[in-house]
Structures are given as structure tokens and as C-alpha cells.
Amino acid sequence: MKWDDIQEMPCSVARALSIVGDRWTLLILRDCFMGTKRFDKFQKQIGLSRHRLTDRLNKLVDYEILRKAPYQEKPVRHEYRLTRKGVELYPVLMTLAKWGDNWMAGEDGPPIEYFHTTCGHKTSVELCCSECGEEINPKEMIPKMGPGLRALSEKARPK
Amino acid sequence: MKWDDIQEMPCSVARALSIVGDRWTLLILRDCFMGTKRFDKFQKQIGLSRHRLTDRLNKLVDYEILRKAPYQEKPVRHEYRLTRKGVELYPVLMTLAKWGDNWMAGEDGPPIEYFHTTCGHKTSVELCCSECGEEINPKEMIPKMGPGLRALSEKARPK
DNA sequence: AATAGTAAGTTCCAAAATAGAACTTGTAAA
DNA sequence: TTTACAAGTTCTATTTTGGAACTTACTATT
Structure with a gap:
């Protein structure tokens, strides 16, 4: 490949x-x-x-x-x-940074900290559900075939 | 490098x-x-x-x-x-998937859709502030030097 | 006028990483 | 005895990369 x-x-x-x-x-x-x-x-x-x-x-x-x-x-x-x-790649970078902070920072702690001007607090990012706002747990997310995949499988066997 | x-x-x-x-x-x-x-x-x-x-x-x-x-x-x-x-890399993958859905999916739509069992809705992920829960806008996040960087700069000029 | 500096590249080659196919090992099933 | 399976390992040709030197179009300094 x-x-x-x-x-x-x-x-x-x-x-x-x-x-x-x-x-x-x-x-x-x-x-x-x-x-x-x-x-x-x-x-x-x-x-x-x-x-x-x-x-x-x-x-x-x-x-x-x-x-x-x-x-x-x-x-x-x-x-x-x-x-x-x-700009919409920001979440990718921030989630990477958070993981790096949590797992790769060593004992000195994270190199950078973030402040959220909207609420005025030192913050970290969380992944939340767009519908209920709760933090997302991988086990609670169910992937299902979407329109993109369905379109593909219809092209594969055209009737 | x-x-x-x-x-x-x-x-x-x-x-x-x-x-x-x-x-x-x-x-x-x-x-x-x-x-x-x-x-x-x-x-x-x-x-x-x-x-x-x-x-x-x-x-x-x-x-x-x-x-x-x-x-x-x-x-x-x-x-x-x-x-x-x-498991904690899940947010990195989901933010990548969301970006791919938004910008790379073509007209057939996203290949996969997600359901949040906790609330029962078809959902997508959002990046939220751990303190106020609001969705994060890159402009509202201020990076500041954290302990990891401070430790480094102190080692660089020891006294 | 000659020289140095700056920004954004391009060219070249040796070194490192990769793809793909074939081979290996230990085992079970036909 | 042969075939199949799972999980690798070995080999070689090809692709990608790193690093240094070179280029172009200007400005500033001596």
C-alpha cells in the first residue's frame, strides 16, 4: 500500500x-x-x-x-x-497536546498551560457530545455505517 | 533534524x-x-x-x-x-475523523456515523473547556509558559 | 562599487525508511 | 503427506528524507 x-x-x-x-x-x-x-x-x-x-x-x-x-x-x-x-484542525492539535501533557511530560509538568478567556480559568480540553454536552467515553460511542459507506457498497453491487 | x-x-x-x-x-x-x-x-x-x-x-x-x-x-x-x-488517544482519532467528515467526505457524506448511547442521539464530537463546558474557539485560548518550560529555562541559566 | 544580509526557495547526493515478495516456525486439520 | 493458519523475519529495489550548498531578487552598509 x-x-x-x-x-x-x-x-x-x-x-x-x-x-x-x-x-x-x-x-x-x-x-x-x-x-x-x-x-x-x-x-x-x-x-x-x-x-x-x-x-x-x-x-x-x-x-x-x-x-x-x-x-x-x-x-x-x-x-x-x-x-x-x-483552523478546524485545532481540536486535533489540542487533543494531541493534552495526551502529550498527560503521558509524555515528565516530572517537570506540561511545557505549556492554557487559559480560557471566556471563563477566565486555567483549562484543559475535553471531548464532548454535540447533543448532550457530556464528556465522551469511547465505550459509549457506537459507530454505524453512514451514507458514504452505503453509497460505496451500492456502487460495488449495482442491483 | x-x-x-x-x-x-x-x-x-x-x-x-x-x-x-x-x-x-x-x-x-x-x-x-x-x-x-x-x-x-x-x-x-x-x-x-x-x-x-x-x-x-x-x-x-x-x-x-x-x-x-x-x-x-x-x-x-x-x-x-x-x-x-x-484509550486516551480516542479524542485524537475522533477529532481527526470529524475533520475528515467535514472536509474530505465528498458528496456521499461521511462513511461512518456515531451514536451516543448515553443520550441516544446521533452525535458528533466537540472540544469543550474543562472548566466552563463551552465549546472552544481557538482565539479564546491563551497559551502560557507552564512548569515544564520554566524548569527548562532554569536549567539553561542555573542562577 | 563592492560586500553582506535577508527571505524564500531549488538542486544535489548520501543515508534512512519503506513496500512487497518470499521465507520461517510451530501447530492443527484433511 | 499436504495444506492451512497466525505471526512474524529476511531480502532487495524503490522511495523519502536530511543536510549542505546554491540561486534569485532585492536592501543596507562600507
Whole structure:
């Protein structure tokens, strides 16, 4: 199985990972959420090769997760900004960060803490049900075949 | 920057990605949450090479995200089960799935839908503040230096 | 006018990671 | 005796990556 084939899987996790599931992309997006916008900043903060960075940024632009916006003429220079599609990856990064805080932080504690300006408290994120608002326990979630899968299986045996 | 160095970064996202940030690991864990436990099942469902699968499963066992449990003697066969540390990656997978549903599903709609047995509704997941319960908007979250980073900067200039 | 600096890349090559197929081990069933 | 199964291991060709040097288009400094 080649990496590009992952995108064809009828699975939203696989499809998402086909874009962000490599070594660097989520680190680039983490930096975006911290305000980084320019090529050199990404390169210094993340420490990946310029070659790879070019690649990844282009891919993110192709998929409309970032967009290039000129910030000067002569010579033209662009910065990379999150689109709405990109901003909506925030929960992925925050849940990763929370897991890292809980399981990888060592005895010094988490490197970063978060404050929720809306309520004024030091906070952490929780995954909640959109309907009842309760925190989600994996055992209480039942996956069922959705329209995407049904459409596929109908194409497979067309009557 | 080599991939193994990522783990040393004072960033919980980077540390988490040093374990789960490769092409296959999160797909393996997705299958775990769907109930897959055995080598051959993983291999067939994901389509990665046996070699890679061996590697990734061992890594997940080393990091105590999965553990091996014997399910027969003669010959001894093991299955792979999520530990608590592993189960706590559920929010990462669900936020990825939600993003994939929203942005990668095509016109047939999401392949899988979820039902929350606790409240009985078809649901999707939301990221909420642990303190006030409101849904989180990235702009309302302020990152501040935490104890992990402070400890580091004190080691850097000892007095 | 010459030199250095900056931002955003591109080119090149050696090294590392991967895919896919074949092989191995221990066992049971036909 | 042959076939099948589960869970790997070994092998080689291919792909991806890291890192350093180079490029382009400008601005600032000497």
C-alpha cells in the first residue's frame, strides 16, 4: 500500500491522515496556531530541512489548509495563513497536546498551560457530545455505517 | 533534524507525534478502537507491509499504548489490546475523523456515523473547556509558559 | 562599487525508511 | 503427506528524507 492510496480509503481518519499524517505537517500547523507565518520562522522553530518545508507548505496550500498572502512587493514575499479548513484542525492539535501533557511530560509538568478567556480559568480540553454536552467515553460511542459507506457498497453491487 | 530528536522538544504536540506521528500508527489505533486485535487483521484492513506492522506494533507495546495478551497456547499467539494510555488517544482519532467528515467526505457524506448511547442521539464530537463546558474557539485560548518550560529555562541559566 | 544580509526557495547526493515478495516456525486439520 | 493458519523475519529495489550548498531578487552598509 502506497501512501497516496490512503486517501481513497472510505474512512475519515485515513483521509485526514493522508494530508496531516506525516512527520512534519502537524508540527507546521502547531506553529501556525502559535502565530508563525513565514518560511524561515517555520524552518528555525521546527528544524526540518528547507526542502521538506517547501514540500509540506505547498501541500497545505494545495489542500487549502493554508493560503499564501503577499506581505511585501519588491521582492514579492508571501506568508502562510490558516484558512477556515486549517483552523478546524485545532481540536486535533489540542487533543494531541493534552495526551502529550498527560503521558509524555515528565516530572517537570506540561511545557505549556492554557487559559480560557471566556471563563477566565486555567483549562484543559475535553471531548464532548454535540447533543448532550457530556464528556465522551469511547465505550459509549457506537459507530454505524453512514451514507458514504452505503453509497460505496451500492456502487460495488449495482442491483 | 532527525525524527528521534522530535521527542526531546519541549512541546507536548511534538512529543505525542514522536510516537503517533507517522504514516501508520494512528491507522493501527483506529482499528484498535474498532475492535481489531490480531496481526493479520491489522495487516489486511490497513494494507501496510507485515514488516512495518511488526515494527509499529512493537513500538506501541514499548510505549505501553498497546499490550500483548496471549489468547492461545500451542503455539502461543498474542493479541494486541489498548491500555489506558492508548484509550486516551480516542479524542485524537475522533477529532481527526470529524475533520475528515467535514472536509474530505465528498458528496456521499461521511462513511461512518456515531451514536451516543448515553443520550441516544446521533452525535458528533466537540472540544469543550474543562472548566466552563463551552465549546472552544481557538482565539479564546491563551497559551502560557507552564512548569515544564520554566524548569527548562532554569536549567539553561542555573542562577 | 563592492560586500553582506535577508527571505524564500531549488538542486544535489548520501543515508534512512519503506513496500512487497518470499521465507520461517510451530501447530492443527484433511 | 499436504495444506492451512497466525505471526512474524529476511531480502532487495524503490522511495523519502536530511543536510549542505546554491540561486534569485532585492536592501543596507562600507
